[in-house]
Amino acid sequence: MFLFAFRNLISRPVRSLLALLGLTVAIAGMVGLFSIATGIDDLVGKTFSRIPGLAAMQPGAPIPLFSRLPIGWVAEIAEVKGVRKARPEVWARAQLVEGKPTFSPPRFLFGTDIKTTLELKEAIYRDDIVAGRFLTTDDIGTFNCVISRPIAEAFKKTIGDRLHVDGYDLTVVGIYQCGSLLLDIAIVLDGNSVRKIGKFDDSLVSSVYIEPDDSVSKEQLIEEIRQKFQGRRASDWRTNALVEFPQAGLAGLLNAIAQLLEAAASRLQGNSFSAPGNSLLTAPSAETPSDQQASDEDGIEVRSAQDWGDKIADLSSDLDIFLYLMTGIGIIIALLSILNTMLMSVAERLIEFGVLKANGWSAWDVMRLVTWESALLGLSGGILGCLAGWIAVQILNTIYSTRLYLYASPGLLLFSLGFSTFLGMIGGLYPALWALRMSPMEAIRRG
Structure with a gap:
């Protein structure tokens, strides 16, 4: 039956080829589109599986770049039972690297407490050095930095070279590679150095990395930290318009005007206003513990790697809806193409089916033949x-290696292959039923 169905298909090469081409394009598009979502899931899984600790941030801030916490809270977090180390972190966006704006991919300045980082059991960047060395206590207060391999390749830098960032000359002492688009975008320096470059308030930190000592569960530790800071307040994160680079253009000018108006209004109300950070999106200074006001909301938000993964998974699930809609269009076109091909094939072969039935073929045999053809x-x-989609994914990942991560997983390819076969069988089902209902004499007469 298989060989008979195959010979029937190749006996009409043009029509079969057109149907095959339509289905190939639809499945290749399906693989390509859903490799975006699977790429996000795979990237997030690989990234956050390497972060064993917790991150304490300002409530409402989507990422540490937009978070501000009083620096005094770091010591308080370190005193909580279950905390082995609490490391303050300072994040700022690098506006200009080697005189070029950094928009895509973005580049960030990561200011770390070097002494605490060296004492951590596990530390991203420190444990991923591929050339040179990581920062030591001798680098405190200096502009020595560690950069990722993609950054080194993009700006043609190696160990000992100078990297000009936002008006400062940094000396490259190490190169790291985490293998993640979410991680290989940072320039790592001493925290105080990032404060100088980013005009970052000395009384604030962006976030606090917490390494548990495993004496209590992570869930219990998160709850204890939240309870400790319950009722305290850090000002809501919002856009800061301080722009120190003329390259910021009209957007920077409008932001600066907005900030001046806000500052004036604040002074009229008798409030002080500060604007740390030269990032286009930073936060105002948070209140110190002595100035905190009572609040029913959490004063601090603590996230685990699982929390980060869940948030991005929510984004990915929304993206899946769009991908389903886009893929559905191609699938419908492919289904109609197969249906048309099989209907035409059945219509042209009515006499053949009538002769087969007259020679002992059952209705079920005829149905199996048509179904085999559509399944093939x-x-x-x-x-x-699947092959075309997988090749396209590899090409795009190679061309845009620092900006794009698509992943055509084995599960996605197997699902696409099975779905395509099922789609072919569905496309041939109606023509098969049509041929099934005809008697031998009716089929010969219509033919």
């Missing part, structure tokens, strides 16, 4: 579509 179209289109 689906299987062939699935194989070609």
Whole structure:
């Protein structure tokens, strides 16, 4: 039956080829589109599985770059039972690197407490050095830095070279590679150095990295830290318009005007206003513990790697809806193509089916033949579509290695192949039923 179905398909090469091409394009598009979502899931999984600790941030801030916490809270966090180390972190966006704006991919200045980082059991960047060395206590207060391999390759830098960032000359002492688009975008320096470059308030930190000592569960530790800071307040994160670079253009000018108006209004109300950071998106200074006001909201938000993964998974699930809609269009076109091909094939072969039935073929045999033909179209289109989609994904990942991460997982390819075969069988089901209902004499007469 298989060989008979195959010969029937190749006996009409043009029509079969067009149906095959339509299905191939649809499945290749399906693989390509859903590799975006699977790429996000895989990237997030690989990234956050390497972060064993917790991150304490300002409530409402989406990432540490937009968070501000009083520096005095670091010592208080370190005193909580279950905390082994509490490391203050300062994050700022690098506006200009080697005189070029950094928009895509972005570059960030990561200011770390070097002494605490060296005492951590596990530390990203420190444990990923591929050339040179990581920062030591001798680098405190200096502009020595560690950069990622993608940054080194983009700006053609090696160990000992100078990297000009936002008006400061940094000396490259090490190169790291985490293998993640979410991590290989940072320039690592001493925290105080980032404060100088980013005009960052000395009384604030962006976030606090917490390394548990495993004496209590992470869930219990998170709850204890939240309870400790319950009722305290750090000012809501919002856009800061301080722009020190003329390259910021009209957007920077408008932001600066908005900030001046806000500062004037604040002074009229008798409030002080400070604007740390030269990032286009930073936060105002947070209140110190002595100035905190009572609040029912958490004064601090503590996230685990699982929390980060869940938030990005929510984004990915929304993206899936769009991908389903886009893929559905191609699938409908492919289904109609197969249906048209099989209907035409059945219509042209009515006499053949009548003769087969007159010679002892049952209705079930005829149905199996038509179903086999459509299934072969689906299987062939699935194989070609999966292959084309996988090749396209590899090419795009190679060309845009620092900006894009697509992942055509084995599960996605197997699902696409099975779905394509099923789609082919569905496309041939109606023509098969049509041929099934005809008697031998009716089929010969219509033919």
